[in-house]
Amino acid sequence: AQQSLREALSLLDSDDWETKEKGLVSIKHLAGSHSEVLLSRLREICLAVTSEVANLRSKVSYSAIVTLGELFVTLKEDMDSEVDEVARVLLQVVCNCPEFVEKAASQTLGIMGENVTPARAMAALLDSGVR
Numbered sequence: 128a129q130q131s132l133r134e135a136l137s138l139l140d141s142d143d144w145e146t147k148e149k150g151l152v153s154i155k156h157l158a159g160s161h162s163e164v165l166l167s168r169l170r171e172i173c174l175a176v177t178s179e180v181a182n183l184r185s186k187v188s189y190s191a192i193v194t195l196g197e198l199f200v201t202l203k204e205d206m207d208s209e210v211d212e213v214a215r216v217l218l219q220v221v222c223n224c225p226e227f228v229e230k231a232a233s234q235t236l237g238i239m240g241e242n243v244t245p246a247r248a249m250a251a252l253l254d255s256g257v258r
Contacts, residue, residue: 128161
């Protein structure tokens with residue numbers, strides 16, 4: 128599983144959008160099957176995934192958003208430290224993306240709110256929303 132994580136992160140470094148999408152799918156699968164492996168590199172993983180939310184390829188953006196949702200579902204409060212950045216990025220996407228990406232971002236924000244510490248989610252949403 129460690130090797131799969133390394134491979135997924137290197138796929139995300141690619142300039143090719145299809146390769147990036149494979150990396151996101153791989154991280155999503157790891158979250159579902161080996162979430163403990165992600166904990167040691169959670170910050171790095173979240174930065175890599177959130178950076179793809181703004182990808183100009185809506186397919187990659189959508190995959191990144193869905194992957195974040197999976198991370199919230201499987202890692203729950205372990206994602207508390209990442210809430211500020213994720214909420215900021217998702218709220219930006221909600222305003223100016225194709226409808227299916229906007230819908231995914233809204234769903235992931237809802238998933239975030241259900242799975243992290245409530246006070247943490249509320250603070251991040253209010254802080255990002257005000258900005």
